Amino acid sequence: MEASPYPEKLSQAARLIAQAERLRLLTGAGISRASGMPTFRGHDPTWADYPRRRFATYRGFRDDPVGVWLWHNWRLAANLRATPNPAHRALAELEDLWERLGRDFQLITQNVDELHQRAGSRRILELHGNAFLARPDGTPQDFPEPVRLPPPPFPQIPMRDERGRLLRPHVVWFDEGVPESIRRRALTLMAEADLLLVVGTSGETVLARRLVERAREAGAEVIEINPAPSRLTPQSALSLTGRAEEIIPKLVSLVKLELRSSPG
Ligand code: OAD
Numbered sequence: 001m002e003a004s005p006y007p008e009k010l011s012q013a014a015r016l017i018a019q020a021e022r023l024r025l026l027t028g029a030g031i032s033r034a035s036g037m038p039t040f041r042g043h044d045p046t047w048a049d050y051p052r053r054r055f056a057t058y059r060g061f062r063d064d065p066v067g068v069w070l071w072h073n074w075r076l077a078a079n080l081r082a083t084p085n086p087a088h089r090a091l092a093e094l095e096d097l098w099e100r101l102g103r104d105f106q107l108i109t110q111n112v113d114e115l116h117q118r119a120g121s122r123r124i125l126e127l128h129g130n131a132f133l134a135r136p137d138g139t140p141q142d143f144p145e146p147v148r149l150p151p152p153p154f155p156q157i158p159m160r161d162e163r164g165r166l167l168r169p170h171v172v173w174f175d176e177g178v179p180e181s182i183r184r185r186a187l188t189l190m191a192e193a194d195l196l197l198v199v200g201t202s203g204e205t206v207l208a209r210r211l212v213e214r215a216r217e218a219g220a221e222v223i224e225i226n227p228a229p230s231r232l233t234p235q236s237a238l239s240l241t242g243r244a245e246e247i248i249p250k251l252v253s254l255v256k257l258e259l260r261s262s263p264g
Contacts, residue, residue, distance in 0.1 A: 010254060037079065
């Protein structure tokens with residue numbers, strides 16, 4: 001007996017995906033939850049008001065760079081202990097499949113945790129930077145040469161580069177914006193989409209909503225995967241209600257079956 005409560009919707013989603021020439025994915029914190037990474041707006045205490053203001057704003061960094069680097073050391077250590085879950089791995093498989101078919105694939109993520117990369121995804125645009133990188137304080141978010149941080153524990157707190165300049169984590173903090181170059185690139189990718197799969201994001205950021213809107217303006221269908229309704233649910237032609245780590249592996253298996261039964 002099939003345990004899934006949404007078999008028909010799942011097959012419908014698989015059929016739509018199998019037809020997509022230009023497939024886009026937008027992921028958020030929910031996809032990494034099964035790997036032990038906290039989401040921002042659930043009940044995970046990591047991002048309660050106090051740590052958010054103190055450790056994840058530029059203002060907090062300016063007031064207390066040592067505190068922010070200590071927090072970042074802790075956060076990165078937790079991130080390194082986390083491993084990609086079946087959702088990350090299935091998306092990497094989907095990308096391989098699209099590459100073999102000579103079709104266009106692009107993953108756009110709000111996550112900074114590198115779990116997509118560790119699962120094998122390659123075509124990734126990171127909207128909010130990358131927690132494993134750092135750049136000199138005062139340089140822009142699209143600074144071309146961020147440095148890779150050593151694994152925690154960091155050798156010095158706060159971290160400095162070889163020229164003694166104060167470094168800062170290469171992420172977009174709560175009081176900062178996504179750099180224009182990355183925003184534009186993301187919007188262009190969405191404008192080319194014929195199908196968009198949205199996974200594990202609340203859609204609370206303006207840019208996430210704008211990206212989905214842009215894909216729809218381009219005529220793309222939107223499929224959402226989320227255990228709870230989000231601000232993107234009304235924009236979605238199909239909502240698959242459930243956890244990414246359970247739904248995506250099944251979905252990718254169904255897409256493979258679809259492709260086999262309708263080659264070309
Ligand atoms: P949120 O914490 O706002 O939303 C997480 C979403 O994941 C929610 O809609 C949950 O229902 C869903 N979710 C939870 N568990 C899930 C699972 N197992 N499978 C699938 N979905 C699940 O996180 P984001 O939308 O990613 O930006 O937040 C966007 C941005 O807001 C973040 O990147 C961060 C924050 O401001 C910056 O730090 C700049």
